[in-house]
Amino acid sequence: MFEIFGIPSAALFGQLLIGLINGSFYALLSLGLAVIFGMLNIINFSHGAQYMMGAFAAYLLLQYTGLGYWPALIIAPILVGITGIIVERLFLQWLYKLDHLYGLLLTFGLALIIEGLARTNFGSAGLPYTMPPSLRGGHNLGFMFLPNYRAWVIVASLVVCFSTWYVLERTRLGAYLRAATENPALVRAFGINVPRMITLTYAFGVALAAFAGVMAAPIYNVSPQMGSDLIIVVFAVVVIGGMGSILGAIITGFGLGVVEALTKVFFPEASNTVIFVIMAIVLLVRPAGLFGRRGS
Amino acid sequence: MKRVVDPLVGRLSAPRSQSETIVFIVMVAALIAAPFFAYPLFLMQAMCFALFACAFNLLIGYVGLLSLGHALYFGWASYLSAYAAKAWGMPPLVAILIGTGTGALCGIVAGMLAIRSKGIYFAMITLAFAQMMFFFAVQAKFTGGEDGIQAVPRGHLFGLIDLRNDDAMYVVVLAIFLIGFLLIYRIIHSPFGEVLKAIRENEPRAISLGYKTERYKLMAFVLSATLAGLAGATKAIVLQLASLTDVNWPMSGDVVLMTLVGGLGTIFGPVVGAFTILAMQYRLSSLGEWVLVIQGVIFVACVLLFRRGIVGELANILRIRL
Numbered sequence: 001m002f003e004i005f006g007i008p009s010a011a012l013f014g015q016l017l018i019g020l021i022n023g024s025f026y027a028l029l030s031l032g033l034a035v036i037f038g039m040l041n042i043i044n045f046s047h048g049a050q051y052m053m054g055a056f057a058a059y060l061l062l063q064y065t066g067l068g069y070w071p072a073l074i075i076a077p078i079l080v081g082i083t084g085i086i087v088e089r090l091f092l093q094w095l096y097k098l099d100h101l102y103g104l105l106l107t108f109g110l111a112l113i114i115e116g117l118a119r120t121n122f123g124s125a126g127l128p129y130t131m132p133p134s135l136r137g138g139h140n141l142g143f144m145f146l147p148n149y150r151a152w153v154i155v156a157s158l159v160v161c162f163s164t165w166y167v168l169e170r171t172r173l174g175a176y177l178r179a180a181t182e183n184p185a186l187v188r189a190f191g192i193n194v195p196r197m198i199t200l201t202y203a204f205g206v207a208l209a210a211f212a213g214v215m216a217a218p219i220y221n222v223s224p225q226m227g228s229d230l231i232i233v234v235f236a237v238v239v240i241g242g243m244g245s246i247l248g249a250i251i252t253g254f255g256l257g258v259v260e261a262l263t264k265v266f267f268p269e270a271s272n273t274v275i276f277v278i279m280a281i282v283l284l285v286r287p288a289g290l291f292g293r294r295g296s
Numbered sequence: 297m298k299r300v301v302d303p304l305v306g307r308l309s310a311p312r313s314q315s316e317t318i319v320f321i322v323m324v325a326a327l328i329a330a331p332f333f334a335y336p337l338f339l340m341q342a343m344c345f346a347l348f349a350c351a352f353n354l355l356i357g358y359v360g361l362l363s364l365g366h367a368l369y370f371g372w373a374s375y376l377s378a379y380a381a382k383a384w385g386m387p388p389l390v391a392i393l394i395g396t397g398t399g400a401l402c403g404i405v406a407g408m409l410a411i412r413s414k415g416i417y418f419a420m421i422t423l424a425f426a427q428m429m430f431f432f433a434v435q436a437k438f439t440g441g442e443d444g445i446q447a448v449p450r451g452h453l454f455g456l457i458d459l460r461n462d463d464a465m466y467v468v469v470l471a472i473f474l475i476g477f478l479l480i481y482r483i484i485h486s487p488f489g490e491v492l493k494a495i496r497e498n499e500p501r502a503i504s505l506g507y508k509t510e511r512y513k514l515m516a517f518v519l520s521a522t523l524a525g526l527a528g529a530t531k532a533i534v535l536q537l538a539s540l541t542d543v544n545w546p547m548s549g550d551v552v553l554m555t556l557v558g559g560l561g562t563i564f565g566p567v568v569g570a571f572t573i574l575a576m577q578y579r580l581s582s583l584g585e586w587v588l589v590i591q592g593v594i595f596v597a598c599v600l601l602f603r604r605g606i607v608g609e610l611a612n613i614l615r616i617r618l
Contacts, residue, residue, distance in 0.1 A: 043416045094600060100416050101362045102599050105556065108549060109595025116588030124585075232545065236424040239417065269435060276428035280409050283421065287412050 007265055013144035015261040021150055021219065023257020024157035028212040029234045030241065030249040031161055035168070036205035037243055038181050039198055042092060042103030048231030049114035050206045053080045054213025055222045056118060059129050069132035069218070076214045077207035084206030088199045111228065118224035126221025153215050160211065161250045168246055177201065236279045242292020252290060315616035316481075319564055327470055336462045337534070342574045343473040344531040349554040349566030350480050351523035356552075357561030358484055359516045360496035362419045365426025366524050366551050368406065371543025372429060373399040373525030378445040378538035379438055388451040388459055392472070392529040399525015400518060402429070407517035411510055426548055433543045444539030448532060465534060472530050476523050481563060483519065492516055524551075553591060556598045559605025564618050568607050 029047060036044045044050075057076035061067040067075065087110065095102050131149055138147035168174040180187040180194050188194045213227075220226060241252030256275055264271040282290060330339050348370055355361045377395025380386040386394065410421045433439045440446070450459035459465045483489050494502045495509050502509050532538045541547060550573065558569025573591075580587050598605065604612060611618040 043420065091596065091600060098603075099360075101356075101419065102603070104362070104364075104416055104419055105552065106596055106599040108552070109592045109599065112549070112592030112595060113589050114592075116585050116590075116592060119585040119588065228545075232423055232427045235420040236427075239420050239424065243417075272431040272435075273428045276424050276431075279421070279424055283409050283412070 009143045010145070012265055015265045016258060017144070017146070017150055017261075018264075019258040019261025020154050020254065021257070022260060023254035024154050025212050025216060025230065025253075026234055026237045026257050027161050027250045027253025028157050028208055029230065030238045030253050031164060031246065032205040032208035032212075033234065033238055034243060034246060034249045035164070035208070036202055039177065039201040040088075040092065040096070040103070041100055042095070042107065043100070043235075044202075044205065045104055045107040045231070046087075046111040046114060047107075047206075047209050047234070048227030048229075049111040050080055050084070050227070051209040051213040051216070051230065052118060052222075052224060052227035053083070053114060054210025055129070055217040055226065056122070056213075057210065058214040058217045059127055059222045062129070069135075069214075073211070073214050077210040080210035080213075081203040081207035084203040085199055087206075088202040092202065093195070093198075111231075115224050115228060122224060124224060126223035126226075129217040129222050131218040149218060153219070156215065157212070160208070161253075164208070165246045165250065233275055236275050238289075240275075240279050240282045240289060242286075242289020245291040248289070248291025315614075315618060316563065319618060323564065323567065324474065327473075331463070331466055336466050338574070338578060340462075340466055340469045340534045341531065342571050343469050344527045344534060345551070345554065345574055346567040346570035347473050347476045347530070348524050348527035349551050349558065349570045350477055350563075351520045351527060352551045353555045353560065353562075353566045354480055354483065354523070355516060355520040356555065357565075358489065358496060359492045359513055361513065361517070362415075362552075363422040363517075363520070364419045364545075364548050364552070365406070365422035365424070366521075367543050367545060367547035368422075368426035368429045369399040369402050369521040369524040370528035370531075370547065370551070371433065371538075371540075372402055373528035374532040374538040374542045375433065375439050375445065377529035378448040378532040378536075381451060381533060382445060382448045383438075385449075386451075387455065388453060388468075388533050391451075392526070392533060395529025395532065396522060396526045399528065400522040403518040403521020403525070407514050407521065411514045411517055423545065423548065426543070427545060430540070430543045430545070433540060439538075439540075442540065444537060444541075445532075446537055448536040448538065450533055450536060459533075469530060469534055472526065476526055477567070480523065484563070488512070488515070550591075553595055553598075555605075557594060557605055559608030559611075559618075560603075562605065562607040562611060562618050565605050565607035569605065572606070 029051060033044055033047055036042060036047075054076050057079050058069070058072035061072045061075060062069075091106055091110070092103065095106060135149040135152050138145055138151075140146075168177060176187065176192055177197065180192070180197055184194050216226070237252055237256050238249065240256065241248045256278070259278065260271060260274055263274040270277070286292075327339070327343070348366070352363065352366050355363055373395035375395075376398040377391045380394045381388060381391035406422065406425045410418055410425065413421055434441060438445075450465060452458055453464065453468060457464050459468065484492075491502065491507055491512050494505075494507070495512060499509055528542060531542075554569035554573045555566045556569070557572055558567065559565030576590070577587060580590065583590075602609060607618050
């Protein structure tokens with residue numbers, strides 16, 4: 001055991017690990033927001049609620065069908081993705097011609113509905129979700145204790161984030177998507193079904209949120225307000241990173257998680273607000289965000 | 297082809313008419329008569345929220361800027377006003393002025409940082425700042441944390457009239473509400489207000505005409521924050537309470553909902569919206585969490601079907617300006 005700046009190493013690395021975990025969720029959620037925004041020009045305020053839906057879907061799958069963590073990790077995002085398709089077809093598609101603000105307002109309303117329904121059915125207190133047996137326990141690395149599940153969350157979210165980045169930036173499908181973002185009319189003229197692509201993009205972004213929700217379920221309690229607490233911080237992350245870039249969203253997410261954790265070690269009173277303070281500074285220095293382009 | 301209804305874009309002014317004056321007189325008469333029919337405390341609270349919504353509407357309805365963090369100005373004004381009245385023993389009007397000043401100050405700081413961005417960025421930034429100040433309110437000693445500042449003394453107006461009497465308090469709140477309302481009306485119809493509307497319609501064009509639009513937008517933002525502060529400060533004295541509810545994000549959501557229901561960019565809309573939503577919250581309070589669901593449904597319905605809001609739809613049918 002050794003000390004760094006008067007802090008025991010185990011405590012410091014323990015906080016750093018928590019920071020990376022939070023960062024994984026920031027990254028997954030801001031990635032989903034960025035993907036949706038790129039295609040639909042809508043800021044999905046219900047993203048937090050859909051993250052919460054993912055956690056509840058995992059909980060309900062375990063409760064009523066006995067399906068555990070691993071199936072839930074696949075099924076819950078698909079189920080929530082399907083609700084995303086319904087939401088897009090039923091509501092969002094009518095708003096594309098209007099000011100972007102209406103999309104924000106509509107999804108804000110949806111978030112209230114989802115959170116309200118969750119509260120009426122499950123109460124405000126959290127529900128526990130047991131960790132999968134295969135990921136219990138942990139390893140002693142000498143300078144700190146590394147729980148297996150936490151390591152898994154970081155690795156899994158890194159893999160998902162970078163696969164998303166790869167698909168969008170390096171494949172043919174990604175090229176279609178990016179082209180449709182630039183000029184939907186022209187891409188349509190080439191015979192690509194842009195409206196369907198938009199629907200599926202929304203479903204994918206929402207599914208990412210649900211995936212994050214399932215991963216969060218064993219760490220935090222499954223509770224109706226777990227999403228709304230998180231989403232505002234994620235908004236700040238998005239503002240800091242800038243909307244334009246997928247890679248930017250990932251890096252900013254992880255980076256801010258770590259910064260937040262370090263603040264918790266050295267200056268605990270500011271740990272809740274540090275991300276917002278960073279946002280204020282970034283706005284002064286680079287109004288378009290760290291990775292954003294001016295005018296986007 | 298069906299025209300896209302979007303009250304934020306290209307709303308042509310109806311020919312000038314007496315309609316606004318007539319409706320204003322009706323509103324004042326109704327507010328004077330109302331305490332004989334309804335619970336005065338509810339009416340006073342509703343007037344505070346109506347002023348809050350009007351202040352918010354000044355920004356979204358006339359400049360086209362959606363602030364998702366107006367609870368910040370409302371809530372912090374409420375805290376400072378309550379603290380001044382309770383801990384410093386300030387008379388009520390001074391306490392309200394201190395609260396209003398707090399709203400203005402917060403508006404200047406947040407506005408300078410947020411005003412350079414537009415659209416949804418602006419909305420996210422204002423929301424994030426409001427959340428930051430919410431966390432400050434949770435941690436600060438003087439706010440009383442979860443308990444808030446309770447049992448705030450209403451005090452005596454000019455040292456003479458005891459405001460513990462609801463009738464006297466009602467008159468004061470009505471006066472504050474009307475002053476705020478008329479001020480907003482004056483702002484909207486001033487040359488300054490015309491520039492704001494020009495910015496809403498076409499900002500690049502306003503810039504090309506030589507207007508320093510960022511200054512105008514900042515000014516509108518600070519005015520809106522100040523008036524939201526006035527509403528919050530008054531509310532703290534009326535209800536004798538300032539709490540975390542006032543600074544938390546659902547409060548910002550409530551004021552958006554009130555304005556949306558009443559009608560964005562209409563003068564009387566926010567007032568109607570505030571009374572409607574607050575009455576609904578009172579009526580349905582026994583339903584508990586379902587209120588959240590119902591509010592969400594109203595949000596969705598307003599955005600999809602009634603983008604003009606109650607007053608906007610009415611004005612459209614009657615072809616007058618409200």
